[in-house]
Amino acid sequence: MNFIYDLHRTMMSQKLILVYQGDFTQESTKSILSMAERNLDSSGEESSIKRKVFNVMAEALQNIVKYSDELIDGQSRSHTAIFLIGKEANRYSIMSGNPVQKSRVERLKKTLEHINGLDKEGLKGLYKDIIRNTTISEKGGAGLGFVDMARKSGEKLEFEFPEMNNNYCFFCLKVNVPRENE
């Protein structure tokens, strides 16, 4: 059972304060949010930073609920994704990982790279553009959640797409929220 200790040590060395792996639904989203909120409250974190962390978490979790692809591996189907929060002296990191079909990877990358290429004003423009011109049912196309995460964090979105198998990549996303107020 050494893996328990290994896992614990990894969490300590990566400064992880919350890890959830499993099926993501609106119900689990609410539970994770309230757990993280209690954690931030009890640590006495500044309310403006707390709000930003909450904000980014909510978007990241709802992205998983809505857009994570069901992994079909032979007979077994799974919807398993992972969500993590790290806390370091100077920042929080909100991280997620979920399977996506390879056919979606290029478009996702383009959306994220486009967002990362924009400054504060550019992001604001894109945000207004998207809410004006898209309907809520346009699943996955708009990337409003990513734009919002980039705006709230004030930093670039970090992402990677390691390969899982012939059909799927694992979409890893990391969003940092600085703890020092500028």
Place this chain on the structure above:
Amino acid sequence: MEILNLEGTEDTPKIMLDKAHGIFEISGRSLPEDSAEFYAPVLEWIERYSEDPNPSTEFVFKLEYFNTSSSKLILDVLSALEDIKDMKIAWYFHDDDEDMEEAGQEFSELVEIPFDFKIY
């Protein structure tokens, strides 16, 4: 006109729309799973109200947090209010919540309604 009164929950806002008492308020947190479904009765109520509105209306937004799919619907609510005579929006935010203040400013740039910004 009937009152629309929805209790707030951890992921849906409190809604109070009461023509007789002149109370029009959306407050709290908005991150429903299906925001279009959640806001449908609000939009329907406003549509009926717009047929015979009060001489003037102050519509209050006192949101603590809303997610991006709610932001689309909040814009729909504001658009539905746009053509009602003597309409005014009161947009509340905590004094250290720049993001909520900025969100209100952006909405005010997207619709033709005067906004009052208020700290609470």
